[in-house]
Amino acid sequence: MGTRGPKPKPTHLKLVQGNAGRRPLPEGEPDPGGKPVKPKWLKGRGSALWDEVMQFAFWLSVADSYKLAAWCDRQAEFERDRRMWTAADRREHRSAGSELGLDPSSRSRMGTPRDDDKKKDDPAAKYF
Numbered sequence: 001m002g003t004r005g006p007k008p009k010p011t012h013l014k015l016v017q018g019n020a021g022r023r024p025l026p027e028g029e030p031d032p033g034g035k036p037v038k039p040k041w042l043k044g045r046g047s048a049l050w051d052e053v054m055q056f057a058f059w060l061s062v063a064d065s066y067k068l069a070a071w072c073d074r075q076a077e078f079e080r081d082r083r084m085w086t087a088a089d090r091r092e093h094r095s096a097g098s099e100l101g102l103d104p105s106s107r108s109r110m111g112t113p114r115d116d117d118k119k120k121d122d123p124a125a126k127y128f
Helices: 013-015 044-052 062-080 089-099 104-110
Strands: none
Touching: 044 062, 062 089, 089 104
16 A cells, blocks of 8 residues: 555745645755766667657756656657557556656646746755
């Protein structure tokens, strides 16, 4: 059985959006930092998809590397032969894309500002 309730909002998003619950913010939260690193095993169309995604997905970090690689590999597989995919395969792939912020609704839930929207005095600017 999974964890109940909505997923907790990351601290950096609470800083950007405001801490509506007024609960103390966690300290010592891991900060993976850095851009995702493309694994050497990702080849062909999967590698090209990685390059395409990295052109716009500024919010991803090095901790997202393997999930992004898996998504790119599966997307390349989907483009080769869609008929082999079951409904469960499609749901799983769509879910992974949402977790990475690759669809409009997941990006709107993230609430992250674009680079040109950031203000110099923004305390959360160092997280993006």
